[in-house]
Amino acid sequence: MDSLPSGKSRWTLCSLLCLCLLSAGLLLCSRPSFPAPRPWEHFSRVQVQQAATSSSSPHPSAAAAYHDHRLAVPPAPAPDTSSSDLAEEEEMATGSAPAPAPGPASAWDGEEEEKCEAWDGEWVQDPAGYPLYEAAECPFLSDQVTCRRNGRPDSGYEQWRWQPNGCGRGGSRRRRRFDAGVAALEQCRGRRLVFVGDSLNRNMWESLACILYTAVPDRSRTRIDDVSSEYRIFRAMDYNCSVEFFWNPFLVKLETKQDRTRALKLDQLPAMLQQVIGADVLVFNTGHWWTHTGKLRAWDHLERNGVHVKMDGEEAFNRALRTWARWVDHNVDPTRTRVFFRSVSPEHKSSNWCYSQTSPITNGTVVPWFPKSLISIVETNIQSMSTHVTYLNITHLSELRIDAHPSVYTTNREGKPLTMEQRHQPIIYADCSHWCLPGLPDTWNVLLLASLMRSPADVHLVRKDK
Numbered sequence: 186m187d188s189l190p191s192g193k194s195r196w197t198l199c200s201l202l203c204l205c206l207l208s209a210g211l212l213l214c215s216r217p218s219f220p221a222p223r224p225w226e227h228f229s230r231v232q233v234q235q236a237a238t239s240s241s242s243p244h245p246s247a248a249a250a251y252h253d254h255r256l257a258v259p260p261a262p263a264p265d266t267s268s269s270d271l272a273e274e275e276e277m278a279t280g281s282a283p284a285p286a287p288g289p290a291s292a293w294d295g296e297e298e299e300k301c302e303a304w305d306g307e308w309v310q311d312p313a314g315y316p317l318y319e320a321a322e323c324p325f326l327s328d329q330v331t332c333r334r335n336g337r338p339d340s341g342y343e344q345w346r347w348q349p350n351g352c353g354r355g356g357s358r359r360r361r362r363f364d365a366g367v368a369a370l371e372q373c374r375g376r377r378l379v380f381v382g383d384s385l386n387r388n389m390w391e392s393l394a395c396i397l398y399t400a401v402p403d404r405s406r407t408r409i410d411d412v413s414s415e416y417r418i419f420r421a422m423d424y425n426c427s428v429e430f431f432w433n434p435f436l437v438k439l440e441t442k443q444d445r446t447r448a449l450k451l452d453q454l455p456a457m458l459q460q461v462i463g464a465d466v467l468v469f470n471t472g473h474w475w476t477h478t479g480k481l482r483a484w485d486h487l488e489r490n491g492v493h494v495k496m497d498g499e500e501a502f503n504r505a506l507r508t509w510a511r512w513v514d515h516n517v518d519p520t521r522t523r524v525f526f527r528s529v530s531p532e533h534k535s536s537n538w539c540y541s542q543t544s545p546i547t548n549g550t551v552v553p554w555f556p557k558s559l560i561s562i563v564e565t566n567i568q569s570m571s572t573h574v575t576y577l578n579i580t581h582l583s584e585l586r587i588d589a590h591p592s593v594y595t596t597n598r599e600g601k602p603l604t605m606e607q608r609h610q611p612i613i614y615a616d617c618s619h620w621c622l623p624g625l626p627d628t629w630n631v632l633l634l635a636s637l638m639r640s641p642a643d644v645h646l647v648r649k650d651k
């Protein structure tokens with residue numbers, strides 16, 4: 186089974202992907218999964234003004250404040266400007282007066298390749314293309330994932346580009362990072378994009394909001410609405426573009442009863458999901474919360490038809506996904522809405538620990554963390570749907586990014602950056618689950634936007650039964 190079609194359509198998708206990949210960049214940040222429902226961390230409220238004026242100098246003091254000599258790369262007082270070409274790009278990307286856009290479509294069109302596979306490939310260093318934005322330019326980036334602001338001294342993790350196999354090999358021309366943001370804005374024009382899922386989808390939402398925000402010529406014409414603790418919206422008014430995030434970590438409904446017990450209702454979705462019907466793009470995920478056990482488990486019992494049921498985790502997961510799949514098939518109009526499911530985002534714990542890692546895994550030794558059986562359940566359910574769901578198969582490419590987590594450059598439970606003492610207790614505090622921003626989720630969004638350019642029929646999972 187494959188997420189992409191064979192033959193000609195794959196070929197075209199690949200050339201599109203290559204192009205946009207060339208123009209995109211990455212960074213990282215994050216924090217561990219929460220034991221109890223913990224909808225939103227503190228949302229940092231740096232003034233837009235302040236960010237705009239300080240954009241050329243991303244937190245030199247924070248970078249200098251902590252110097253872990255195990256991380257070989259010294260603190261960078263300013264974005265890498267080793268070549269004049271790069272300095273000029275920086276100017277374009279961060280200047281308050283936006284430079285004329287180099288033509289929105291240019292970031293996406295380009296070379297042709299005979300064959301390429303978006304989800305298989307390698308990470309290549311591309312400091313000219315990545316990061317797509319500077320953390321200091323994006324005022325609403327949450328403290329949890331702004332690794333550099335939290336003192337992470339190295340920045341190489343921000344500069345990797347995903348190079349799919351067979352796509353754009355040899356002689357690819359370098360692309361300006363600003364192009365990626367401009368192209369993303371054009372993709373979002375007149376559209377409503379909605380992410381639904383857990384904090385990893387919030388990570389992805391923040392990334393896209395930053396990519397868009399930093400590309401908007403008049404940043405005063407953007408807004409973040411905190412509709413509730415579980416629902417946030419980024420808007421770019423001049424583009425009639427909105428990107429929303431609904432926190433819903435199991436996809437199905439988690440209900441707290443009057444006696445304070447928590448029921449996970451395997452046959453119901455939260456009512457708030459009605460609000461996303463009619464969006465232009467829906468991006469779902471679930472995964473991590475299903476693996477929590479013991480005290481970390483968010484529910485006390487499972488329910489179907491209003492009665493308690495007992496079943497193992499896999500069966501519960503399967504039933505929940507079936508409920509979700511039926512809901513999509515019955516409620517989403519595929520002529521109006523593109524539906525995506527993002528595959529599991531890997532953690533790097535135990536033998537594959539993210540702590541102190543500064544470069545991606547290149548030798549292919551990846552220790553899968555998430556149960557394969559759960560991944561199969563997701564794929565099987567997607568295949569059984571009548572709606573074409575595009576599977577953003579980012580698990581493997583993310584597994585290689587052991588360097589891209591916040592590790593100890595994150596916040597504690599009070600939403601404050603870890604203290605020096607806490608940083609020296611990585612076993613307790615390191616976050617090897619979320620991702621630094623700018624960082625890896627920027628690439629997920631580049632792949633999402635590239636997939637959007639293709640017909641859903643060309644990229645959905647092959648159906649088993651047809």
Ligand SMILES: *[C@@H]1O[C@H](CO)[C@@H](O)[C@H](O)[C@H]1NC(C)=O
Pocket residue numbers: 186187188189304305564576578581582646
């Ligand atoms: C997802 O990608 C991995 C490699 O990156 C591949 O092995 C797997 O078959 C893909 N899954 C689907 C459903 O296409």
Ligand SMILES: *[C@@H]1O[C@H](CO)[C@@H](O)[C@H](O)[C@H]1NC(C)=O
Pocket residue numbers: 375376377425427
């Ligand atoms: C703005 O975008 C929404 C979709 O998000 C669309 O329904 C609406 O018609 C657009 N409005 C204008 C004025 O283009």
Ligand SMILES: *[C@@H]1O[C@H](CO)[C@@H](O)[C@H](O)[C@H]1NC(C)=O
Pocket residue numbers: 546548549550
């Ligand atoms: C491959 O990577 C793993 C994990 O990063 C490392 O432990 C191992 O030594 C590496 N092997 C080679 C041959 O580089």
